[in-house]
Amino acid sequence: MVRAPTPTLKAYPMIGVIKLNDLICSAFGHSPNDRIAVGLRDFPQFRDARLVAEVQRLHDIANQFTASETFGVRRWEGIYIDVPREDITTLTSMYPDDEREDLDALISDQYSAPSYLLQFTLVRDGDIFSIRSESPYFAVLFDLAKQTFLVPPRVIAHDLSEEFRTITSEITSALQSTLEEALTNPDGYSARVRRNLPYENRIGRIRRADAIEAGLIEPTSLSAKQVAQFLKIAPTLVQKHPRNLSRDDYLQAVHVALGGIGKACEGDPLTKSYRDNADGRDGGMLRLAPQSKDDFYRWLTSRDWQGQHPFEIVRGFHSHTAIRLYATPHREEEKIELRLCGAWEGVAEKTVLMALALHEAGIPVTLSDLDFHKARVLGEDWLLVSSSSGFAGEDWQDATFDNFSGIVGAQISYWELAEHSTALQRVAWNEPVIIQPLAK
Helix, strand or coil, rough: CCCCCCCCCCCCCHHHHHHHHHHCCHHCCHHHHCCCCEEECCCHCCHHHHHHHHHHHHHHCCCCCCEEECCCEEEEEEEEEEHHHHHHHHHHHHHCCCHHHHHHHHHCCCCCCCEEEEEEEEEEEEEEEEEECCEEEEEEEEEECCCCCECCHHHHHHCCCCHHHHHHHHHHHHHHHHHHHHCCCHHHHHHHHHHHHHHHCCCCCEHHHHHHHHHCCCCCHHHHHHHHHHHHHHHHHHHHCEECHHHHHHHHHHHHHCCCCCCCCCCCCHHHHHHHHHHCCCCCCHHHHCCHHHHHHHCCCCCCCCCCCCEECCCCHHHHHEEEEEEEEECCCEEEEEEECCCCCHHHHCCCCCHHHHHHHHCCCCEECCHHHHHHCCCCCEEEEECCCEEECHHHHHHHCCCCCCCEEEEEEEHHCCCCCHHHHHHHHHHHHHCCCCCC
C-alpha cells in the first residue's frame, strides 16, 4: 500500500504562524466589520491562482471524509500535520518566559516522538470555508463562491500579502498531504495519530482519590464521622416525602439547611436567613401568609413566580453553581416535596452538610445526584483532565465521554498532572478524534 510522504512545515517554520497570531488572526471570525473581502482582481498581491486552486482542492478532498454538521455548518476534525521538534523549539523560544514553560513540555522526556502533531479543523459555513488551528492559533477564511479570501483590513495596512500567501500555501499543502494519506492508508494514519498525539492535546479522566494522593487537589473537608453518617442516611435521601407545608415551614427548612454550613441567622426571623443568602428573586413568596398551607400551595402551583429564583437558597454566579432547595408540588395529593440540589465542585460538600442538618432536624428531603455525592465523599468520582483547568460543563462532558457520567464540576490541567508521573499513569485517556473516509 502506498504511503504518502509525511508532511512538515520545515520549508516555512512555525514562526510564520506566530506572526499570524500576533497580527492577523485576532480579527478573523468575530464581526463582519473586522474583515473585508479581498478580491484577487482588485489586489494584485493576492492574485495567486495556485493558492486559490490549493484551497479549493483542499475543500474537495475534505468532502471525501465524514463530518459533523450542526445548523448547516460542517466540521472536519481529526486532521493532524507533523511539525518537526526543532520547529517547536523555535516556536517556544519566541514566547515570554511565563508561557515558555508550558510549551517546553511539548518536547520534554514525557513526549519523545520525532515530531509534534498539530491539530487543524476545517469548517464549511455556507460558502465560507475556513482552516483553523488553536495551538498555535491560525485561521484562514475563503469564500468558495467568489474565490476570495476574507482578510482583516490591517492585513492590507501591514502589507502582509507575501506572508499570507506563503503561510497559507504551506499549511494548505501540508493538510492536503495529510488527507491524501488518510484516504490511501486510513489505518496507518489512525495508528500514527494514536501513537504520537501528545497527552496535552487529549482529554482524560482521573479518580478524585488519585488526584488527592498526588496533591493535585485538596482532600474533602468532611470528617470521617460526617462521611459515615451521610452514607448511612443515603437510602432515605432517595425517598419522596410529600407533606403539607406553609411558607414558614419551607423557610424553617431553609434556615436549618443554612445552619448546616454556618450561614443561618440565629435569633432572627426566618426571612433574614433566607434574604441574606438567597438569590433575592423570591417571586412573591415572602409576601405570603406565614402559616397558611393553602396559600403556599396555591402560590407554588401558580405562574406568579415564573422567571424568578425563589428556591436558590445559596446564590451562585451561574445556574449550576448555586444550591437550591426546591418545593416540588405533588398535584395528585396536593402536597409538597423538598428536594435539595447542588452538585457543582464548589458547593457539593456544602450540599452534603445541608442534607445532614435537615436529617438531624427530622425534616425529610430528597437529594438530587445522590450517586454522585456518595462517590464523591469516597473519592470515587472522576475529574476531567485537559490542557486547561476549571469548571467542566455538562455539554463538554457529554461530548467528551460517551456513556460516562461522573465529571460534574472539576477538571485538572494536564500541565499540573504532568509533574506527577504516578498520577499520570492512572489517567484514563479518551480516544482522539480521527478523521474517517466516507464509505465507498
